[in-house]
Amino acid sequence: MNNGPFSIRMTKSKRNKTPLSGENKMTNRFHLAIPAGDLTEAVKFYCNVLGCTKGNSEFKYPDAWVDINFWGNELTLHATDPEKPSQGERHNVDMGNVSVPHFGVHLQEDDFSNLKIRLEKYEIEYIDPPYVRFEGTELQQETLFIADPHGNCLEIKTMKCPETLFRKSN
Numbered sequence: 001m002n003n004g005p006f007s008i009r010m011t012k013s014k015r016n017k018t019p020l021s022g023e024n025k026m027t028n029r030f031h032l033a034i035p036a037g038d039l040t041e042a043v044k045f046y047c048n049v050l051g052c053t054k055g056n057s058e059f060k061y062p063d064a065w066v067d068i069n070f071w072g073n074e075l076t077l078h079a080t081d082p083e084k085p086s087q088g089e090r091h092n093v094d095m096g097n098v099s100v101p102h103f104g105v106h107l108q109e110d111d112f113s114n115l116k117i118r119l120e121k122y123e124i125e126y127i128d129p130p131y132v133r134f135e136g137t138e139l140q141q142e143t144l145f146i147a148d149p150h151g152n153c154l155e156i157k158t159m160k161c162p163e164t165l166f167r168k169s170n
Helices: 039-047 110-120
Strands: 031-037 053-058 065-070 073-079 088-091 095-099 103-106 127-134 141-147 151-159
Touching: 031 039, 031 103, 039 065, 039 073, 053 095, 095 127, 095 151, 110 151
Parallel strands: 031 073, 103 151
Antiparallel strands: 053 065, 065 073, 088 095, 127 141, 141 151
């Protein structure tokens, strides 16, 4: 029996397969919900500037929200008071100090380069401009920090050897 593109045929060799174990399997993704202030401005930033796409939404104020496809992850922007921007603080790490809290994404090198071009085109100010960490090692990465219109801090990076991301150092 065929029930369309999502039908499953149970054969002897595939008896233990479930609907999520085939080609349409969803891989692990993160979901993050953040205060976004003015949703119109936030959507413009995430979609027009960063190049993400808009997903589901509900514009019933004051509880309006919109999902953003944040490089394959679900980022939910919630309407909040635009006059109360998100604020963080700086924490010391190996290369200086970084804004906390922050969230972000690891991109392939060409996607990272294209994003830097978009940031320049839209004249986005950096919290921390692009710089290279761990230069000359397998952990080498280029990273940058920016803020969305509500002050949420984003770290976006690319790694020379992405397979080393969770490798323990001695």
